[in-house]
Amino acid sequence: MSKVTHFDHPMIQHKLSIMRDENTGSKDFRELASEIAMLMAYEVTRNMPVEEVDIKTPITTRKFKMLAGKKTAIVPILRAGLGMVDGMLKIIPAAKVGHIGMYRNEETLQPVEYFCKLPQDIGEREVIVTDPMLATGGSAIDAINALKKRGANSIRMMCIVAAPEGIKALQEKHPDVDIFVAAIDDELNDKGYIVPGLGDAGDRLFGTK
Numbered sequence: 001m002s003k004v005t006h007f008d009h010p011m012i013q014h015k016l017s018i019m020r021d022e023n024t025g026s027k028d029f030r031e032l033a034s035e036i037a038m039l040m041a042y043e044v045t046r047n048m049p050v051e052e053v054d055i056k057t058p059i060t061t062r063k064f065k066m067l068a069g070k071k072t073a074i075v076p077i078l079r080a081g082l083g084m085v086d087g088m089l090k091i092i093p094a095a096k097v098g099h100i101g102m103y104r105n106e107e108t109l110q111p112v113e114y115f116c117k118l119p120q121d122i123g124e125r126e127v128i129v130t131d132p133m134l135a136t137g138g139s140a141i142d143a144i145n146a147l148k149k150r151g152a153n154s155i156r157m158m159c160i161v162a163a164p165e166g167i168k169a170l171q172e173k174h175p176d177v178d179i180f181v182a183a184i185d186d187e188l189n190d191k192g193y194i195v196p197g198l199g200d201a202g203d204r205l206f207g208t209k
């Protein structure tokens with residue numbers, strides 16, 4: 001079974017509470033999503049391997065730690081996942097960015113894939129999928145199916161708000177994918193929205209609707 005890491009850091013919780021406020025406009029919402037992603041990236045990358053490398057300081061040469069091993073790919077689920085990319089790139093500037101376009105049919109709640117463009121060497125990268133909302137889990141499950149079909153084999157899922165239903169579904173379908181989340185909310189309503197949630201993240205990020 002995959003691991004779920006829940007971030008209860010006061011800075012993250014404070015920023016998320018402002019995002020939830022219906023009076024928060026797109027500019028602030030975008031900035032907060034990016035800042036939360038940056039803070040979460042710090043922990044998501046904690047187990048990255050390091051190697052000892054010779055570095056010549058102005059005084060002497062010693063071995064110091066540098067990142068080693070697999071490179072990273074950040075894969076936002078369009079559109080809302082895009083709001084987390086800038087913050088992630090501040091911490092992992094060398095990461096490549098793939099994109100998976102996925103929208104949820106609002107009647108059936110089934111995800112529909114409409115775009116996929118990934119780094120060619122996706123199978124050799126540590127993949128971090130970003131989407132602020134994990135509701136039924138359908139979009140994340142299908143996005144990860146699409147990634148695995150194209151060769152990805154080391155995948156982490158990073159979201160800001162999750163419903164317990166989404167976490168359970170994702171763990172059942174992809175037990176190898178660890179989940180990182182800033183908040184686990186109460187439930188889904190009958191329209192598939194997370195309660196209390198923050199509404200439609202894509203619309204709030206981009207000012208649509």
Ligand SMILES: O=P(O)(O)OC[C@H]1O[C@H](OP(=O)(O)OP(=O)(O)O)[C@H](O)[C@@H]1O
Binds near residue numbers: 134139202
């Ligand atoms: O877990 P699920 O039930 O699949 O719901 C979550 C999905 O819904 C939202 O995307 P949406 O379909 O609104 O697309 P958008 O990002 O373009 O707004 C959200 O960003 C997730 O991708």
Ligand SMILES: O=c1cc[nH]c(=O)[nH]1
Binds near residue numbers: 197200201
């Ligand atoms: O609460 C929700 C559920 C799905 N997608 C969103 O953007 N918000």
Ligand SMILES: [Mg+2]
Binds near residue numbers: 080200203
């Ligand atoms: Mg949306």
